[in-house]
Amino acid sequence: xxxxxxxxxxxxxxxxxxxxxxRTVSGVAERLIPSVASxxxxxxxxxxxxxxxxxxxxxxxxxxxxxxHVVAGSSRGSASFSDGSDYELEPVGSDxxxxxxxxxxxxxxxxxxxIGDADGLRVGQLVIAVGxxxxxxGSVTAGVVSALGRSLPTxxxxxxxxxxxxxQTDAALNPGNSGGALADNRAQLVGINTAVAxxxxxxxxxxxxxxxxxxxxxxxxxxxxxxxxGIAGGxxxxxxxxxxxxxRKEAIEVLEVLAESPAAKAGLRAGDLIVAVDMAPVARxxxxxxxxxxxxxxRPVEITVLRNHRSLTVKAVLNELT
Numbered sequence: 001x002x003x004x005x006x007x008x009x010x011x012x013x014x015x016x017x018x019x020x021x022x023r024t025v026s027g028v029a030e031r032l033i034p035s036v037a038s039x040x041x042x043x044x045x046x047x048x049x050x051x052x053x054x055x056x057x058x059x060x061x062x063x064x065x066x067x068x069h070v071v072a073g074s075s076r077g078s079a080s081f082s083d084g085s086d087y088e089l090e091p092v093g094s095d096x097x098x099x100x101x102x103x104x105x106x107x108x109x110x111x112x113x114x115i116g117d118a119d120g121l122r123v124g125q126l127v128i129a130v131g132x133x134x135x136x137x138g139s140v141t142a143g144v145v146s147a148l149g150r151s152l153p154t155x156x157x158x159x160x161x162x163x164x165x166x167x168q169t170d171a172a173l174n175p176g177n178s179g180g181a182l183a184d185n186r187a188q189l190v191g192i193n194t195a196v197a198x199x200x201x202x203x204x205x206x207x208x209x210x211x212x213x214x215x216x217x218x219x220x221x222x223x224x225x226x227x228x229x230g231i232a233g234g235x236x237x238x239x240x241x242x243x244x245x246x247x248r249k250e251a252i253e254v255l256e257v258l259a260e261s262p263a264a265k266a267g268l269r270a271g272d273l274i275v276a277v278d279m280a281p282v283a284r285x286x287x288x289x290x291x292x293x294x295x296x297x298x299r300p301v302e303i304t305v306l307r308n309h310r311s312l313t314v315k316a317v318l319n320e321l322t
Contacts, residue, residue: 066179116188118206131180143171227295230261
């Protein structure tokens with residue numbers, strides 16, 4: 001290769017693509033950075049602030065969403081924004097089983113992020129992360145959606161849960177990014193960064209119908225009530241003729257029914273295929289978990305199942321997941 005080749009100018013078409021990419025990332029950053037705060041939290045009165053992370057403003061009147069593990073056990077904190085404003089925080093509600101929490105700035109008008117829908121994401125799509133890794137506020141990284149449908153194990157005391165449909169991205173995430181924003185190319189909030197799983201691999205809790213219900217419950221009640229059915233299950237494709245008759249391709253296969261659970265009392269069996277709950281179609285565990293958020297505890301729900309290729313309906317009275 002000639003020395004002059006090292007200094008050759010890129011093709012004009014390549015420059016156009018690079019310029020378009022840069023304009024997209026910088027445009028998202030400009031719109032989103034004012035909505036992302038650096039959080040500092042303390043665990044008890046009289047002690048220095050011990051934790052840090054990020055938070056995203058979701059309303060002008062002070063509400064921010066962050067990761068539950070960022071504010072776990074905190075009794076006080078503050079939020080600092082890119083314009084230099086600094087607000088004292090008060091806890092609103094936390095849900096360790098989704099790793100989401102809501103806090104509120106006690107004064108000031110915030111710039112809320114535009115809420116998107118992660119269910120529309122595709123693998124390979126451009127995403128931009130904004131947060132405060134290592135204390136460097138307003139840091140922006142870009143990457144792609146590496147995978148969808150990942151699972152994130154969470155725990156609240158003795159209760160374990162799997163957060164389904166977690167977003168995997170290669171946008172660089174570091175300690176302090178937790179609770180920060182993951183946005184699409186339209187600067188819409190599609191995820192809350194939650195974990196650094198390894199080099200070049202980060203995870204974000206999706207913003208979708210389920211998490212919107214969770215955030216609404218946290219703002220309204222400070223906690224999330226979930227119905228408990230008592231099954232272990234997974235997605236199973238329906239055979240062609242059955243899929244055509246039911247007008248759906250998948251159902252939730254009951255793999256295990258826990259003893260003395262609402263499912264057991266209702267007569268559900270291993271091998272049953274759950275296709276609907278209270279007439280709402282379900283096909284994945286995430287569908288069932290969404291319906292359990294804010295479910296009417298103690299009220300019978302109708303569960304439509306396929307058993308030996310026959311459709312039947314059972315009624316289960318949900319307990320509250322504690």
